[in-house]
Amino acid sequence: MSWLNRVRNAIASVTQSVTAKDTPDNLWHKCPGCGQMIFTKEYEENLSVCPSCDHHGRIGARTRFRQIFDEGRFTLLPPPKVPEDPLRFRDSKRYADRLKAARASTNEPDALLNARGAIGGLDAIVGVQDFAFMGGSMGVGVGEAFIAGIHAAIAERLPYIVFTASGGARMQEGILSLMQMPRMTVAVAELKEAGLPYIVVLTDPTSGGVMASYALIGDVHLAEPKATLAFTGRRVIENTIREKLPEGFQTSEYLLEHGMLDMIVERKELPATLARLLAYLAPVKAAA
Structure with a gap:
């Protein structure tokens, strides 16, 4: 050879x-x-x-918690138990199978998790939507988790911060999904009546029923750069009004320019920005 x-x-x-x-x-x-x-x-x-x-890439709830809480330490709030597949819905797949696949891929029970921790030394309850779980869609599980987070904040006299990331209502739950919009809005009203801050951080993408309800009724609205923020798709709007929409429409920068956001914050600056807001807005607890 x-x-x-x-x-x-x-x-x-x-x-x-x-x-x-x-x-x-x-x-x-x-x-x-x-x-x-x-x-x-x-x-x-x-x-x-x-x-x-x-x-700014899309990240999951636990990654978000590690990034914003002091030293990455947090305590998860138990997810509420809700009826699964209440409508016995089926399209190209059974809804029960879609839930099972989403839980297997994300290792989470649903699209919103709550956690308690400190940001800049100030305690807060934080809810985070995960777009990887069925597009962060808003179903009964998300609604119940959001309301549970707010009730925990009221019980502990803490601010509630939510990071939104969603394609809107979860179609597989029909009217039950749409019912979450007024329920979550009422929960926010309860938080405000208690004199506690409600801070919203909009991330890519936030749209549909989420954008039309709890995402835009905060005391302060932040957003990450270049996030897509919309009620419905650009093409749907253009076909409806038969006009071309302006460049950059439905982005964080466009909404800031038109007064719908308070500020755009880089991800690395979010902990410091939230800590500063909490120092301004959070109620001072009486010494024991």
């Missing part, structure tokens, strides 16, 4: 020994904003924000 054949065979042997499972499939992250390939570790260390174009 010639030396060339020996080298060729050696290379082939090494190549065959490297299987798919030996090569990490999550080593790189492709930014949806600019298409840049980023090392996943670098991306996560930068709080899931692209270092090239500042695109």
Whole structure:
């Protein structure tokens, strides 16, 4: 056997020994904003924000809690128990199967989690919607979790902060999903009657019934940069009014310019900004 054949065979042997499972499939992250390939570790260390174009990626509830609470420490509030698949809904799949798949992929019971922790040394209850769970859709589980978070805040005399990320109402629950809008609005009114702050942080994307209810009735409205914030899709609006919408319509920057937001905050600045707001707005507790 010639030396060339020996080298060729050696290379082939090494190549065959490297299987798919030996090569990490999550080593790189492709930014949806600019298409840049980023090392996943670098991306996560930068709080899931692209270092090239500042695109703020979507993150889950527990990751959000670790980012905003002091030293990443928090206590999860127990999720409320709600009837599952109350309408026995089925489209291309059974709703029960969709729930099972969403829970398997996210390891969460539903699209909104609450946690208690300190931000800048000040305690707060924080609710976070996870777009990865059926598009963060608002069903009975989300409504009950939101109301439970507010009731916990009232009971402990704490502010309530919610991070929204949703495509709107959960169609598989029909009218039961839409009923959450007034229920959650009433809960916010109870929080305000108790003299406690309600702060909303809108993240990409927030739309539909969520945008039309509890996402825009806060005492203060923050948003992450370049987030899509809308009641309905751009194409639907253009087809309805038969006009071309302005560039940048339905973004954080457009809403800020037109008075619907108080400020746009970079993800790395959110803990400090929230701490400053809590220092201004949170009630001072009497010494024991």
